[in-house]
Amino acid sequence: MGALGAVLPIGQIDTGDTAWMLAATALVLMMTIALGLFYAGLVRSKNTLNTFMMSVSAIAIGGVVWALIGYSLAFDGEGALIGGLGHVGLNGVGFEPRGDGTVPHLVFMAFQGTFAIITAALVSGAVVERMRFGAWMIFAALWSVLVYAVLAHWAFGGGWLAAQGALDFAGGVPVEMGSGFSALAAALVVGARKDYGRQALLPHNAVYVLLGAGLLWFGWFGFNGGSGIGANDASVLAFVNTMLTPAAALLTWFVLDLIRGRRVTAIGAATSIIVGCVLITPAGGFISPGWALVLGFLGALPCYAVIVWRPRTRVDETLDVLAAHGVAGFTGILFLGLVAQIGWNGVADGLFYGDAGQFWSQALAAAVAPAYAFGVTFVLLKAMGAVMPLRATEHDEAVGMDVVYHGEEAYASGEGAILVAPDADGEVLVGDPS
């Protein structure tokens, strides 16, 4: 660790570190609500609430599953493939630090829990506007154990990927590639919306999209800036890089938009903020601020290409989780293998600074994480599909998910609404909310 880290006693609670990690945890939890807003703006108005609720439900399900089993599988012990059951139900997670950490184990667990939550919510972007709400919640619970906890263990819970030297600062493996390539599998299994490719299905509120992206960026300072697990050099570097890379990605996106359509688009800008934040996620605490800018400029290119190409395919990966998270996470994890500098991170050099082995470790992570996430999600949804319908009926899809699954509208006018006694019988439901 750097100068600031060196003066701290290791394995003892540091109040400064703890204070920052408490704040960072709250910032990351807010990101899931910000994501709900971002996604809600990108769908049609009749699906606003359902899209938002997929993110909200990820907090309910992801939070509980994390405390019960997910945290233990991700962070208990040094097993190569999966953690142990020692922390099931938060057993043994208290005020003492974990290992040689400087913050209470409880804070560490909560911080990591907010990552599990937002990652499940990210996957929902692939299946909005047609997946059944009940099926989604069952999927989110199983996915956060079978995919997220396993990848988190590999990347930073003591599993084989970290053991063989792969670096992942804040979740390029479990969060970004984990969600992005799972999203692709989910879109393939659940299938396209009924009107996809026939009608223009447009975002209904670009202001939500921009505001959601802005709040995600704000929260990302806790996500990356907290991944040094303290107020230390690594966190400071990641925090600053989280300002720089998205700014560079925004600028690149403006130029690409200008070249392609002769106009700078607002939804493109919102997208590029996410792309920039994702690019720097794996690399944040490992690369210099100068390289962070370069990462923003260059890393935006493959993501832009996939975003332009994907809607020309028959794959209705609706909100482009693959491009914004999968491809950006993949790019960031490889880039860090090129430009990591021991002078900045105290851990490892990349290929450009003399350690080709680091690049190959990163390449391994970039190959394995997408394959695992895609494969397990594909099989999981196929298995679920064999025992329950995954998607709404065509009728319900036409009516809209908000009325069918939630009995509410995002923009109810109240005109023509007749008050009903709360205990009135013979309730009439439009569609099948099961």
Added chain:
Amino acid sequence: MKLVIGIVRPEKANDVLEALYRAEVRGVSLSRVEGHGGELERVETYRGTTVKMGLSDKVRFEVAVSDAFVDPTIEALREGARTGEVGDGKIFVVPLERAVRIRTGESDESAVTPVVN
């Protein structure tokens, strides 16, 4: 010369537009309206308040056509808007006294005849 008014489900509006296009009917206005056509009322709950929504979103097409196009227009509206469930909508045909094309001042039949490009 008639004004054909079709009130349809919003989610079928695109299908109606396609059907009208195939029937070579050009010149359409549409507006978003709310209405009730005997379909099931949806029950919605906002905290403690439960309501029956008596009005549903609909799209209202207005198509002014010469007599030869009245039946094709009705057929297109039916074909595009029908789901078979209550609430598919209605079509009204009313006589049209006069029509003027603003750009040229043409009136009546020639005003409702599409411009051939």
